[in-house]
Amino acid sequence: MEQTKALNALEPFLALTKSATSPRAAADLVTRATSHPNTFLFTELLYTPQIQSLAQSPEFAPHLALLQLFSYGTYADYHQPSQQQQQQQQQPPLPPLNDAQTQKLRQLTLLTLARDRANLTYPRLQSALGLPDSRALESLVTSAIYAGLLTATLDPARQCVQVNALAPLRDLRPGAVPDLVAPLRTWSDRCTTTLGDIEAQAADIRANAARRHRESAARDAKLAQLVNEVKGLPSAQDGASAGERSRRAGPRTTLYSLRGGRGRTLNKRASNLMEGPDAPDEEAMDVDQEEEEQKRASRRKL
Incomplete structure (x- = not known):
């Protein structure tokens, strides 16, 4: 979102380049663009033909530099030009900075320095940004936070700045792309290796889960078989014992009933079928009983 905002803020200055036909007009456009509070990306403006033509003007070439x-340099570069710049042809010094430009260049320099945590101590930031004390440093960091350049926390007790996030609001220096490709390629290879390891671990987990499922199913089936065997054995034995007891007790109960006179109403044929061919006849038993009673009666009379 901050990048879109910065690009939108640069659009009016890109439109004005069409009318900046003279070096003075182009130089004035550079001053106005770098002083605007919301412009942080300058590559498109830098490579317009009108701005590039400043290199042909000895008077206004410093505005191009x-x-x-502002595009990819730092505050220290403004005060200490590189040896390459010193070895070039004699050029006028860089134009002086107004307050807005000074604040902007310090904010952009802070955004560059924040990429390395070693640069985030109060003394180091004060030296790199040309600030007199920690109060001025904290004010600058706060302005950068409100501008959306970074997300950070001030830590006066430890004399450092805790940076959590950086906005992509700095242009790339010429020749910086190859230096960025190597770390990105290393990171890509590491990600590929990590993904391969994760897939191998996931395959092992799935294989172990399938094996445990098969073992659990086999145990459940074996347990169910044993339960069915245990349940079926007593019922068969009980059935056999009951049948055996019925066969053994049946004839005795029938004979007892006949002797006690309780089975006399049974049909003789049915009685013979139940007791077998050797069972005593009911009429014979009655005759024997009557004779026995007559003998007892005659004995009493005597």
Whole structure:
């Protein structure tokens, strides 16, 4: 979102380049663009033909160098030009910075320095940004936070700045792309290796889960078989014992009933079928009983 905002803020200055036909007009456009509070990306403006033509003007060429500093340079580069710049042809010094430009260049420099945590101590930031004390540093960091350049926390007790996130609001220095490709390729290879390891671990987990499922199913089936065997054995034995007891007790109960006179109403044929061919006849038993009673009666009379 901050990047879109910065690009939108640069659009009016890109439109004005069409009318900046003279070096003075182009130089004035550079000053206005770098002083605007919401412009942080300058590559498109830097490579317009009108701005590039400043290199042919000895008087206004420093404005082109100044725009390059705002694009990918630092505050230290403004005060201490590189040896390459010193070895070039004699050029006028860089144009002086107004307050807005000074604040902007310090904010952009802070955004560059924040990429390395070693640069985030109060003393190091004060030296790199040309600030007199920690109060001025904290004010600058706060302005950068409100501008959306970074997300950070001030830690006065430890004399450092805790940076959590950086906005992509700095242009790339010429020749910086190859330096960025190597770390990205290393990171990509590491990600590929990590993904391969994760897939191998996931395959092992799935295989172990399938094996445990098969073992559990086999145990459940074996347990169910044993339960069925245990349940079926007593019922068969009980059935056999009951049948055996019925066969053994049946004839005795029938004979007892006949002797006690309780089975006399049974049909003789049915009685013979139940007791077998050797069972005593009911009429014979009655005759024997009557004779026995007559003998007892005659004995009493005597």
